[in-house]
Amino acid sequence: MTTALTLLKDVFGYGAFRGPQAEIIDHVIAGGDALVLMPTGGGKSLCYQIPALARQQAGHGVAIVVSPLIALMHDQVGALHEAGVEAAFLNSTLSGEAANAVEKRLLRGELTLLYAAPERVTTPRFLELLDRLREAGKLSLFAIDEAHCVSQWGHDFRPEYRALAVLHERYAGVPRIALTATADGLTRADIVQHLQLEEARQFVSSFDRPNIRYSIVEKTDPTQQLLRFIEGEHAGEAGIVYCQSRKRVEEVAEILCRQGMDALPYHAGLDAEVRQKHQDRFLREDGVVMTATIAFGMGIDKPDVRFVAHLDLPKNIEGYYQETGRAGRDGLPSDAWMAYGLQDVVNQRRMIDESPAGEEFKQGLRGKLDALLALAEATDCRRVRLLAYFGEQSTPCGNCDNCVAPPAVWDGTEAARMLLSTIYRVQQANGLHFGAGHIMDVLRGKVTDKVNQFGHQKLSTFGIGAALSEQQLRGVLRQLIATGALQVDASSYNTLHLTEGSRAVLKGEQPVALRESINQPAGRVRRERGSRKGAPPAAAAGLTEAAQQRFAALKAWRADVARSHNLPAYVIFHDATLAAVAAADPRSVRDLEGISGIGAAKLEKYGPGVLDVLQAMA
Structure with a gap:
């Protein structure tokens, strides 16, 4: 992994890999297929960007990145340019002339990564480009980002992703890496099936985001x-x-x-x-x-x-x-x-x-x-x-x-039985179904025009739940609907209906445990944490007052640079990098070396500007 570590430090400015990154990158550099599940912010992009750089250096050519969004392509390509990496995208924002220029650069071997949407990748024209690259031995790898989009069980299903199976069928020897931040077992199986990744090694990181x-x-x-x-x-x-x-x-x-x-x-x-x-x-x-x-x-x-x-x-x-x-x-x-x-x-x-x-x-x-x-x-x-x-x-x-702030819990089993009994009695009395509001009125013994109209004050369950608040009953209703013990008929004014699942609750065989209040615990959490009004940005929270002033000046400088480059500010430097610079208060370009997030290209490009900002405050 010496090559990969060198690329990580020299190009991206980071001193060490996180979690399973090193293992994934090693596997893909060696030509293996991979399915990567890694939480948002876990560093998925590096898992294909570094293999793309390493495999290009080894003579394997360009990496094709399938990305679902134009805005995302623009920012990722911009970030790679800032790091000194030759990258481009092909999408509908380009004129015909600009797209032709990118295709020529691609065929001349001038690009390390090319980003494109799944709809474009599977077109005859794009596949013809890939054929020419393969014939020249210059097709390095395929990275399929947001891979959960291939699954009907995923939350962002896009049918176009399923056509990406052509990449395996047509370019069997080219390694593929599919990446996503969210996939349960059902979605994961769908990804494997539809992208034909049965032989791929699966890397599943912790889904925990402790922050x-x-x-x-x-x-x-x-x-x-x-x-x-x-x-x-x-x-x-x-x-x-x-x-x-x-x-x-x-x-x-x-x-x-x-x-x-x-x-x-x-x-x-x-x-x-x-x-x-x-x-x-x-x-x-x-x-x-x-x-x-x-x-x-x-x-x-x-x-x-x-x-x-x-x-x-x-x-x-x-x-x-x-x-x-x-x-x-x-x-x-x-x-x-x-x-x-x-x-x-x-x-x-x-x-x-x-x-x-x-x-x-x-x-x-x-x-x-x-x-x-x-x-x-x-x-x-x-x-x-x-x-x-x-x-x-x-x-x-x-x-x-x-x-x-652990919530208090109460036994809602008896309340649930009373509620279901009321629904049954009301329906039995009139042959009609009613919504939650009316059922709660009957159970709590509240006399309304509707109660009088249908004679529901005469039911045996009228008023037996008078000691229960509306908030408590709504909690019971939520859980009964959630567990299938109650059904809501949306086609008939959201009326409530008993189900097969109601029987176990009515018989007392199915306990119903409920939190006493969902509001109060969250309020206590807020008071414990306190207000952040007037507090410094999270990245600068641990800095001295002088360092916070340097951080603010660096952010203002970064904003100007980002506007001039038409890029988000974090593409220039993350807040964490600026905070580290502000804390170190460097006096020379050499002092900036080794600060996380400052690679060789950014050091050369922005080092003097950063030092000018700091020297102006000295």
Whole structure:
């Protein structure tokens, strides 16, 4: 691995590999196929970029990188240029003339890496280019990024990825590396099958992101809860807020702006130019909050996202993990915060039930949703449950809301039996089904016009749950729906229906344990951590006051350089690198050598500028 270590240090400026990187890189350099599962921020890109450099030096030619997003290609190619690596992309942003120029450079052997989308890679024209490279012995390797997109069980399924099997069929001797941050066993099997990676070596890293604190609160007033969370812990910091609908995205962005935050909306209904402008601002500016649907996020490499918030329940744990993983890519403390309630459960169930997919597929989706609901309702360590979903055993983390402030638990079995009995009695009395609100009114003995209209005050279950609060009953309902003991009929005003699973609960054979409150623990977590208002950026938290001033000056210099290069600031230098420079207070270019993140090309290109900034402050 001497060559790979030398490349890591000289080109990228890092002194050592992390986790399984060295083993993966060694395997791919030697020509082996690989499936790599590594969490967001774990350094997946280096696992194919360094083999591409090493194999080119050995005379094997160019590496082809299949990447799903134009913006991601642009930034990754820009980052490679900054590191002194010859790379290019072929996508729809290029004119015909520019695309021809890239193809000529490719055939002349001037590129180390070429990025392209799956739709382009599988076209006859592109395959003809690959044929010519193979005939010349100049096709080094294929890297398939975001490989979970090949699976119908993945959260970002793209049918175009399945056509990538042609790479194995047509270029059998060229090594392939498929990479993803999220794949449970079902998704992993799909990737292997559809990309024909049966003989590939699988590298599965820990899915743990210990710097991320997971907190889930029960929805009461979600917008106000979000505001308290951001203002209390992440004022002035970059973050992402996910909402389910486009309308909600617009509303929340407007509310955040009225509160003085720099917030932008992002969803598929916006004009492409507006989406690109907002994404560019998020990537290139400090402290921007992006309010978005899941249309935003795949391939977002911004390292200093300090929080990811969900105002609506995602569809499954893979989506949740992928989205929360966009926080804290720099390894510094970050938050994954979510608010969810009964309506979230109803909505997700309805979307599955109304899907035109086959019953077997729907059953798979329900199982994935159930796993996420179990995480949300959990009273034990959230990280243990999250990692267990991906087949990884762990111990309580001490850093999620349940660990920091364990919630009180109450036995909801009797409440669940009363609730199911009420649903049965109401249906039996009138031959009609009713929604959650009315059922809770009957159970709690609340006399309403509807109760009087249908004579439900005469039922034996009327008022037997008077001691239970509406919040408690909503918790019971959530769990009964989540476990399939109750069904919601979305086609009939979200009415409640008993199922086969109701019987075990009614007989007392199925216990129902519930957390007393989901709000209170998260509040205690916030108070313990304290407000970050006026606090220095996370990367500079451990610096002296003088070093923090140097850090701020270096960030301002970096912003100017990034604007002039039309690149995100972190492509020039990560915050962690600037913090290390600020702490070292170097006086010469030699003093900058060995600082993590400063390779040979960046040292030559930016070393004098960095020293000028520091000398101006001396």
